């Protein structure tokens with residue numbers, strides 16, 4: 001880490017900074033609608049920010065979900081973004097790591113993500129074919145569907161991932 005950051009839960013005053021991060025980090029994708037919906041959720045969502053000298057430079061959300069077979073608690077990791085000037089300085093690693101730690105602390109066994117295996121592999125996420133995403137993925141995205149077990153006793157789930165309302169938009173899974 002070149003510059004010191006702190007990780008904390010996001011506060012209400014962080015919303016404009018968080019929106020700015022997604023606009024800057026994803027210039028070709030409009031993630032703001034789902035980000036705003038997630039920021040409005042009051043339950044089942046862990047929203048963490050990375051902060052440097054009071055400036056918010058990274059954001060991640062973990063959403064509690066369920067798998068149809070009723071196995072242990074699970075969560076979806078998304079979205080994740082770091083301000084361009086702060087990328088490559090472990091900010092993403094810090095908020096993903098802290099989020100996974102907090103998820104394990106509240107009893108989540110398994111975390112799912114749809115993202116670049118080249119990135120999420122560093123956290124030991126691996127391709128998952130036991131749990132189906134909420135909507136069918138394009139074939140070329142299948143390897144991007146990954147999961148990570150938290151803790152030694154985590155048992156892989158089987159079935160379909162049930163996601164709460166903000167994630168029930170097919171375009172988020174097939175754009």
Ligand SMILES: CC(C)(COP(=O)(O)OP(=O)(O)OC[C@H]1O[C@@H](n2cnc3c(N)ncnc32)[C@H](O)[C@@H]1OP(=O)(O)O)[C@@H](O)C(=O)NCCC(=O)NCCS
Pocket residue numbers: 025026080081082083086087088089090091092093094114115116117118119
């Ligand atoms: C992807 C992202 C969240 C990572 O956050 P970050 O703070 O830059 O990541 P970290 O500093 O913890 O890790 C950086 C490492 O990840 C690598 N990395 C970053 N994005 C990557 C990607 N899409 N695929 C593979 N590796 C990637 C970097 O090359 C770097 O590798 P190194 O440590 O070997 O030099 C951030 O770069 C971002 O917001 N990017 C723009 C949006 C985006 O591409 N999102 C895709 C998410 S899958």
